[in-house]
Amino acid sequence: MRQILAVVVCFHPEPSSLQSLSFNLHQEGVPVVWINNGPPGSLDAIKTQHVLSIIELQQNLGVAAALNRGFEWALQNGFDAVISFDQDSRPAVGMVGQLQSGWLKAILQKPKLAAIGPATVDHQSGQDMFTFAPYNWTRHRFLPSQNKTYVVDHLITSGCLTPCAVWQDVGPMNESLFIDWVDIEWCGRARLKGYQLLMDGGTKMTHSIGEVSRPLLWRRFHFHKPLRHYYLLRNALLIAKQSKFDPGWRMHHILYALRVIVASLLLGQQKLSRISYALRGLAHGLLGRSGKL
Numbered sequence: 002m003r004q005i006l007a008v009v010v011c012f013h014p015e016p017s018s019l020q021s022l023s024f025n026l027h028q029e030g031v032p033v034v035w036i037n038n039g040p041p042g043s044l045d046a047i048k049t050q051h052v053l054s055i056i057e058l059q060q061n062l063g064v065a066a067a068l069n070r071g072f073e074w075a076l077q078n079g080f081d082a083v084i085s086f087d088q089d090s091r092p093a094v095g096m097v098g099q100l101q102s103g104w105l106k107a108i109l110q111k112p113k114l115a116a117i118g119p120a121t122v123d124h125q126s127g128q129d130m131f132t133f134a135p136y137n138w139t140r141h142r143f144l145p146s147q148n149k150t151y152v153v154d155h156l157i158t159s160g161c162l163t164p165c166a167v168w169q170d171v172g173p174m175n176e177s178l179f180i181d182w183v184d185i186e187w188c189g190r191a192r193l194k195g196y197q198l199l200m201d202g203g204t205k206m207t208h209s210i211g212e213v214s215r216p217l218l219w220r221r222f223h224f225h226k227p228l229r230h231y232y233l234l235r236n237a238l239l240i241a242k243q244s245k246f247d248p249g250w251r252m253h254h255i256l257y258a259l260r261v262i263v264a265s266l267l268l269g270q271q272k273l274s275r276i277s278y279a280l281r282g283l284a285h286g287l288l289g290r291s292g293k294l
Contacts, residue, residue: 008071238286
């Protein structure tokens with residue numbers, strides 16, 4: 002893993018956040034490419050010298066398509082690994098180098114690794130975020146500890162360092178999902194092929210999930226716009242129909258989607274809109290409809 006390319010998926014970004022992310026990566030010696038899911042040319046005004054290239058998708062094709070175009074560009078231009086980012090993520094100083102070092106150490110003992118990623122910190126609350134151990138009849142949720150590396154069920158795409166050869170072997174991100182569950186579905190396929198996914202508990206990245214997060218009972222829920230309820234429930238159902246995955250693993254994600262939707266109805270606004278999108282997601286998931294709504 003010598004040549005690493007940073008791929009940042011963009012859709013109407015906040016300019017200063019995107020520029021700061023790109024500057025920090027440049028300072029670490031990591032070339033940066035922006036994938037523009039927004040209107041063509043919309044990133045030109047905020048492009049800096051720290052960006053190697055902007056890939057225009059001409060329209061919003063979704064996060065999976067954007068990531069796939071990033072991996073394709075990396076392969077075409079001689080890179081052997083991609084570290085992907087959301088436009089508002091805030092990696093710790095030196096994060097890419099720490100993940101690369103963690104990979105090189107782990108590969109000696111775990112020769113079939115799919116990817117490595119950081120522990121994440123919720124931007125809104127400042128709290129460390131839970132992760133999941135690989136599914137084994139039950140779901141074990143835990144907080145990563147410093148100076149430990151964990152085999153996990155999945156990694157979020159932001160901050161995830163993946164060799165291009167692994168992406169080719171597992172296959173591209175599932176573009177039919179458009180957004181939501183893209184990372185979980187890909188990680189599920191990787192594990193089916195015998196790969197492991199690692200989280201470096203000593204490496205941190207601040208990450209935003211949704212527009213607001215609020216506690217409910219013993220959990221903290223992150224709320225997106227009502228439209229995301231459509232993709233959240235529809236894609237959970239589409240994944241559940243894939244018999245190659247463990248039945249309990251599939252059911253867990255349906256229950257998770259329902260918990261998030263119920264919590265947002267209790268605590269969020271625009272309740273009728275949330276219900277409407279969730280019902281459309283339920284119908285389309287049962288009917289097998291995929292792609293952009």
